[in-house]
Amino acid sequence: MVLRRVVPISAGKVIGAISAILGLFLGVIMTLVSLAGVAVHQDGGPQVPALFLGAGAVIFLPLFYGVMGFFMGMLYAAIYNVVAGYVGGLEVELV
Numbered sequence: 008m009v010l011r012r013v014v015p016i017s018a019g020k021v022i023g024a025i026s027a028i029l030g031l032f033l034g035v036i037m038t039l040v041s042l043a044g045v046a047v048h049q050d051g052g053p054q055v056p057a058l059f060l061g062a063g064a065v066i067f068l069p070l071f072y073g074v075m076g077f078f079m080g081m082l083y084a085a086i087y088n089v090v091a092g093y094v095g096g097l098e099v100e101l102v
Contacts, residue, residue: 009099015088019076021080022080026077030068030072033064039061
């Protein structure tokens with residue numbers, strides 16, 4: 008079986024969801040690193056911005072990665088459809 012065409016909106020939704028999960032994972036890591044940095048920083052200076060930036064990563068990164076993944080997934084699917092028309096599609100074995 009040869010995969011000759013991918014519906015761009017479908018690919019965008021799947022890749023966007025996967026990217027949002029990756030963004031959440033990276034946001035949690037960034038938050039933990041930020042909190043560790045605040046804990047180590049003991050000179051009495053303002054630490055509130057670092058806390059907000061770290062915690063904001065859990066919200067911002069999944070949204071950013073999800074939206075960018077959606078649009079890039081649609082773009083990749085559209086490019087795949089053009090290229091597959093010239094060179095053939097991916098061979099897929101379904102079990």
